[in-house]
Amino acid sequence: QKEVEQNSGPLSVPEGAIASLNCTYSDRGSQSFFWYRQYSGKSPELIMFIYSNGDKEDGRFTAQLNKASQYVSLLIRDSQPSDSATYLCAPMTGANSKLTFGKGITLSVRP
Amino acid sequence: ETGVTQSPTHLIKTRGQQVTLRCSSQSGHNTVSWYQQALGQGPQFIFQYYREEENGRGNFPPRFSGLQFPNYSSELNVNALELDDSALYLCASSQKGLAFGEQFFGPGTRLTVL
Numbered sequence: 001q002k003e004v005e006q007n008s009g010p011l012s013v014p015e016g017a018i019a020s021l022n023c024t025y026s027d028r029g030s031q032s033f034f035w036y037r038q039y040s041g042k043s044p045e046l047i048m049f050i051y052s053n054g055d056k057e058d059g060r061f062t063a064q065l066n067k068a069s070q071y072v073s074l075l076i077r078d079s080q081p082s083d084s085a086t087y088l089c090a091p092m093t094g095a096n097s098k099l100t101f102g103k104g105i106t107l108s109v110r111p
Numbered sequence: 112e113t114g115v116t117q118s119p120t121h122l123i124k125t126r127g128q129q130v131t132l133r134c135s136s137q138s139g140h141n142t143v144s145w146y147q148q149a150l151g152q153g154p155q156f157i158f159q160y161y162r163e164e165e166n167g168r169g170n171f172p173p174r175f176s177g178l179q180f181p182n183y184s185s186e187l188n189v190n191a192l193e194l195d196d197s198a199l200y201l202c203a204s205s206q207k208g209l210a211f212g213e214q215f216f217g218p219g220t221r222l223t224v225l
Binding site: 004032034036042043044045046049088090092094096097098099100101102103104 | 142144146151152153154155156159161166167169199201203205207212213214215216217218219
């Protein structure tokens with residue numbers, strides 16, 4: 001079983017729709033969970049993180065965490081073409097706060 | 112506030128050579144983590160440096176080594192380069208002791224091994 005799995009992509013949504021990006025993880029010791037956005041040819045950019053079960057909202061983005069199900073998701077409301085990128089899920093574990101990344105899911109927002 | 116910087120931007124080496132990549136952490140940050148990102152994959156943790164010592168290592172061979180300097184900047188050294196070492200190398204800086212230890216990435220160094 002892979003440590004971090006992100007649902008298969010690519011994902012394509014029309015402009016203005018809600019994009020739902022899902023991620024499951026295997027390490028129950030994971031304490032906090034980070035979402036990064038990576039544009040083609042660029043480095044990952046931190047969008048938001050979550051550490052408690054439930055929802056956390058930041059503008060058009062909502063992160064959801066269910067530790068019992070080992071599941072974390074990112075919702076993007078009112079999707080814009082500029083949201084087209086690869087989204088990386090990364091649980092943080094260990095004393096060294098290591099990030100373990102999924103393969104990422106590519107989102108395409110159609111104008 | 113100065114962000115994370117990396118040098119060089121691009122690098123081409125041949126098999127068997129050695130390479131040194133450099134990273135300057137964001138101001139106020141004392142920890143640097145290095146990641147390797149192969150094409151189409153997520154970043155993979157190489158190691159982390161804190162207080163000038165290695166503070167955790169991923170599944171990478173000893174030919175991957177690093178340093179951290181008193182100003183918190185860091186180097187990644189790779190000896191005996193192999194073709195599979197071709198990747199984007201990312202450093203991320205963070206402040207250990209900060210509640211959630213968010214890591215912020217530099218622009219990366221694209222290494223091509225021929």
